[in-house]
Amino acid sequence: xxxxxxxxxxxxxxxxxxxxxxxxxxxxxxxxxxxxxxxxxxxxxxxxxxxxxxxxxxxxxxxxxxxxxxxxxxxxxxxxxxxxxxxxxxxxxxxxxxxxxxxxxxxxxxxxxxxxxxxxxxxxxxxxxxxxxxxxxxxxxxxxxxxxxxxxxxxxxxxxxxxxxxxxxxxxxxxxxxxxxxxxxxxxxxxxxxxxxxx
Amino acid sequence: xxxxxxxxxxxxxxxxxxxxxxxxxxxxxxxxxxxxxxxxxxxxxxxxxxxxxxxxxxxxxxxxxxxxxxxxxxxxxxxxxxxxxxxxxxxxxxxxxxxxxxxxxxxxxxxxxxxxxxxxxxxxxxxxxxxxxxxxxxxxxxxxxxxxxxxxxxxxxxxxxxxxxxxxxxxxxxxxxxxxxxxxxxxxxxxxxxxxxxx
DNA sequence: GTCTATAGAACGATAGAC
DNA sequence: GTCTATCGTTCTATAGAC
Numbered sequence: 420x421x422x423x424x425x426x427x428x429x430x431x432x433x434x435x436x437x438x439x440x441x442x443x444x445x446x447x448x449x450x451x452x453x454x455x456x457x458x459x460x461x462x463x464x465x466x467x468x469x470x471x472x473x474x475x476x477x478x479x480x481x482x483x484x485x486x487x488x489x490x491x492x493x494x495x496x497x498x499x500x501x502x503x504x505x506x507x508x509x510x511x512x513x514x515x516x517x518x519x520x521x522x523x524x525x526x527x528x529x530x531x532x533x534x535x536x537x538x539x540x541x542x543x544x545x546x547x548x549x550x551x552x553x554x555x556x557x558x559x560x561x562x563x564x565x566x567x568x569x570x571x572x573x574x575x576x577x578x579x580x581x582x583x584x585x586x587x588x589x590x591x592x593x594x595x596x597x598x599x600x601x602x603x604x605x606x607x608x609x610x611x612x613x614x615x616x617x618x
Numbered sequence: 619x620x621x622x623x624x625x626x627x628x629x630x631x632x633x634x635x636x637x638x639x640x641x642x643x644x645x646x647x648x649x650x651x652x653x654x655x656x657x658x659x660x661x662x663x664x665x666x667x668x669x670x671x672x673x674x675x676x677x678x679x680x681x682x683x684x685x686x687x688x689x690x691x692x693x694x695x696x697x698x699x700x701x702x703x704x705x706x707x708x709x710x711x712x713x714x715x716x717x718x719x720x721x722x723x724x725x726x727x728x729x730x731x732x733x734x735x736x737x738x739x740x741x742x743x744x745x746x747x748x749x750x751x752x753x754x755x756x757x758x759x760x761x762x763x764x765x766x767x768x769x770x771x772x773x774x775x776x777x778x779x780x781x782x783x784x785x786x787x788x789x790x791x792x793x794x795x796x797x798x799x800x801x802x803x804x805x806x807x808x809x810x811x812x813x814x815x816x817x
Numbered sequence: 818g819t820c821t822a823t824a825g826a827a828c829g830a831t832a833g834a835c
Numbered sequence: 836g837t838c839t840a841t842c843g844t845t846c847t848a849t850a851g852a853c
Contacts (some may be wrong), residue, residue: 437818456736458846470846471819472819472820474848480847537735538651538655570787571791574785578779579774580774586773588769607807608806636837657828668838670840672830674836675836677830678830679830
């Protein structure tokens with residue numbers, strides 16, 4: 420079920436308890452308005468503190484984004500571990516699908532940030548940290564094999580997970596149903612027959 | 619093949635020829651950095667003119683975004699017309715898939731803006747103009763029928779089209795191959811058997 | 818851990834000359 | 836159709852008191 424919160428090896432360290440609230444508030448605003456569309460002022464206002472208080476927790480806005488995304492990077496690594504442990508192409512694809520869906524459902528906003536926000540792409544790139552996702556892709560569908568159509572389907576699926584997650588139309592669908600539907604969609608898309616071993 | 623450029627009924631009017639270059643430059647920058655991440659200064663610099671020159675063409679940045687998106691709105695309407703003309707659920711789904719893929723390939727950057735950029739969502743909403751996409755969705759999968767799993771797959775597919783389009787890994791895939799692969803993926807995802815009549 | 822105050826830059830937008 | 840110059844605002848970020 421992808422429960423582990425990994426603090427990850429990105430060099431971003433938590434400090435106190437107020438930071439958790441900062442993450443929550445910032446993440447929610449980032450998800451709605453995007454990173455560039457959210458000012459530190461807006462975050463501070465929403466928290467009911469002054470803007471300067473922010474700088475106790477992080478030294479810059481970019482740092483905040485990295486701090487928010489750090490757990491996701493760790494979780495992505497965990498999915499990669501589990502995928503690597505599987506043998507056979509079908510088993511690996513299935514592990515990838517299930518892992519990614521759980522990640523998208525557990526950490527929707529972070530997931531949407533990472534894959535959807537151009538500002539985040541810039542920040543990750545600037546810190547040479549965009550690797551996690553690229554590595555996972557490479558593991559499950561090596562570029563050397565040149566299987567373009569699988570790679571396209573993979574990218575389509577991962578990106579497609581952005582929408583069902585944040586769409587207001589789907590707010591009333593319960594989590595387990597959504598999860599099964601998305602996993603089903605992934606298997607259909609990637610021609611994975613059934614859960615190869617168990618779940 | 620979705621050739622028609624419809625100026626659309628959005629109330630945004632072209633003026634001269636310099637506007638075409640403005641659209642090109644702005645669109646390219648918007649696609650990379652997002653709307654909020656692209657300043658009018660950056661656009662002006664890229665065009666080799668002053669920032670003030672921009673205001674001859676549009677009265678605001680929001681207006682520029684609407685102007686850039688107007689043709690897409692028209693094309694979306696055309697897809698809707700063609701979809702409406704089809705009879706039967708399978709035929710409509712197929713028309714939707716093919717139409718959307720062509721739109722995504724023809725107008726990748728506009729497509730990515732509309733579906734991916736939170737700033738654009740805000741602008742469209744502020745002008746009560748987000749309808750085109752919602753209407754198309756409603757036509758092909760009415761909310762009243764309550765077929766959640768099809769709706770989820772539909773959203774996943776549309777959003778998923780964002781990525782194969784802009785991913786640098788896929789730059790060497792020729793357009794026709796990409797088109798066929800994406801259409802195939804859509805049919806698999808939405809369980810559409812074959813091209814119901816012709817193409 | 819939070820505050821006030823402010824520096825300094827960048828932003829969107831306007832005025833008016835050419 | 837483009838320019839220079841500038842207005843008013845907002846932004847990130849810092850300094851220093853509590």
